[in-house]
Amino acid sequence: MTALVRIPTVLRPAMGGDTSVVVEGDTVGEVLDHLTASHPNVKGQLLNDDGTLHRFLNVYVNDDDVRYLGGINAPITNGDEITLLPAVAGGTL
Amino acid sequence: MTRYSSVLDLIGDTPIVDVSALSPKSNVTILAKLEGRNPAGSVKDRVALSLVDAAERDGVLIAGKPDQILIEPSSGNTGIALAMVCRLRGYHLKVVLPTNVSPERRQLLIAWGAEIIDSPGSEGSNGAVRLAQSLSAENPEWVFLYQYANPANPEAHYRTTGPEILADVPEITHFVAGLGTSGTLMGVGRYLKEHRPGVQIWAVEPPSGEMVDGLRNLDDGYIPPIFTDNHGEDLLDRKVVVRPRESIEWTRRFTEVGLFVGLSSGAIMAGAVKCANLIPDDETATIVTIVCDDGWKYLSTGAWSDDIDDVVERAKKIIYF
Numbered sequence: 001m002t003a004l005v006r007i008p009t010v011l012r013p014a015m016g017g018d019t020s021v022v023v024e025g026d027t028v029g030e031v032l033d034h035l036t037a038s039h040p041n042v043k044g045q046l047l048n049d050d051g052t053l054h055r056f057l058n059v060y061v062n063d064d065d066v067r068y069l070g071g072i073n074a075p076i077t078n079g080d081e082i083t084l085l086p087a088v089a090g091g092t093l
Numbered sequence: 094m095t096r097y098s099s100v101l102d103l104i105g106d107t108p109i110v111d112v113s114a115l116s117p118k119s120n121v122t123i124l125a126k127l128e129g130r131n132p133a134g135s136v137k138d139r140v141a142l143s144l145v146d147a148a149e150r151d152g153v154l155i156a157g158k159p160d161q162i163l164i165e166p167s168s169g170n171t172g173i174a175l176a177m178v179c180r181l182r183g184y185h186l187k188v189v190l191p192t193n194v195s196p197e198r199r200q201l202l203i204a205w206g207a208e209i210i211d212s213p214g215s216e217g218s219n220g221a222v223r224l225a226q227s228l229s230a231e232n233p234e235w236v237f238l239y240q241y242a243n244p245a246n247p248e249a250h251y252r253t254t255g256p257e258i259l260a261d262v263p264e265i266t267h268f269v270a271g272l273g274t275s276g277t278l279m280g281v282g283r284y285l286k287e288h289r290p291g292v293q294i295w296a297v298e299p300p301s302g303e304m305v306d307g308l309r310n311l312d313d314g315y316i317p318p319i320f321t322d323n324h325g326e327d328l329l330d331r332k333v334v335v336r337p338r339e340s341i342e343w344t345r346r347f348t349e350v351g352l353f354v355g356l357s358s359g360a361i362m363a364g365a366v367k368c369a370n371l372i373p374d375d376e377t378a379t380i381v382t383i384v385c386d387d388g389w390k391y392l393s394t395g396a397w398s399d400d401i402d403d404v405v406e407r408a409k410k411i412i413y414f
Binding site: 060065068 | 326329330331332333334335336
């Protein structure tokens with residue numbers, strides 16, 4: 001499966017300035033793994049050490065918050081649009 | 094008809110009406126609780142009364158004592174409701190209001206005697222919160238009820254809105270509401286989960302960065318303390334983004350069932366429709382949504398009469414959700 005990942009403004013400088021990238025993966029976790037493999041400097045801003053979603057990062061698949069769809073295990077289907085939205089309150093982003 | 098001794102006694106006990114004609118699926122019933130029937134015109138009447146009652150109970154406000162000043166950030170309905178309650182209880186209210194709210198809200202605040210302190214429109218509701226916090230710190234004698242962190246906010250919904258919904262709709266399967274201060278979702282959600290653990294609680298939020306009021310995207314950089322205090326992440330079953338175009342489309346569609354509602358209610362209905370679409374054909378569901386207020390104070394936005402593309406474009410510049 002491939003998904004279009006929309007990159008928030010705050011992360012663009014660390015990711016080559018792209019506004020969106022196409023990433024492979026069958027789950028949100030796999031997509032983020034692939035994304036952070038090619039951009040390791042943002043890994044700490046997206047995922048905790050145990051691989052779960054950072055508390056101050058919200059991830060949406062087609063406008064649906066994945067925290068309520070199984071988190072990193074939320075399934076991806078071809079063409080899904082993933083939006084990463086960091087919450088700045090109390091966070092490090 | 095019942096005879097009431099005070100307008101404040103008219104708050105709550107709002108009607109619920111079947112709007113299933115708007116449901117995308119015949120096996121899904123959708124019911125709307127009409128909070129615009131509250132005397133100051135919105136769901137926030139419950140919150141305002143609860144905040145002031147709690148402050149009086151705790152001795153923060155003293156009924157009848159002159160020259161007591163309250164300050165509150167609001168992009169509309171809470172300020173309007175507090176202004177009405179303060180007028181009746183004899184308190185002076187200062188409302189910190191973003192400059193780009195609809196003019197009707199500003200006029201209603203003035204009508205009920207509130208003083209308006211402008212905050213930058215470009216900073217939206219978050220800017221109003223920040224300015225109210227700093228003014229409150231500079232003027233410790235002012236009473237800052239702070240709806241975003243005050244447990245009396247969700248408590249109003251736990252005590253009144255939740256029980257009213259369950260009494261009227263015991264078969265409820267889903268509750269869908271907007272994420273603003275999170276008071277409605279936390280209070281009603283907690284009540285329903287305690288009494289009907291299987292009920293799903295859905296939050297509707299606007300896209301990040303939209304100039305919105307009433308609904309707040311948590312990603313805009315402010316997580317209301319009452320959301321955290323009530324373990325909001327655990328209480329919610331689902332959180333969906335609704336975009337301005339859908340909100341306006343559903344605000345307009347409400348007129349098909351005879352309801353003239355505010356724009357955040359359209360957004361919430363769009364969320365309810367997303368919810369309904371996920372119900373399997375061989376199951377039934379009963380969704381309860383909140384109509385937060387009526388459409389009157391949004392007429393100047395042209396939301397019903399102008400070209401929808403223009404209205405959506407305008408949504409990016411003016412707060413009217």
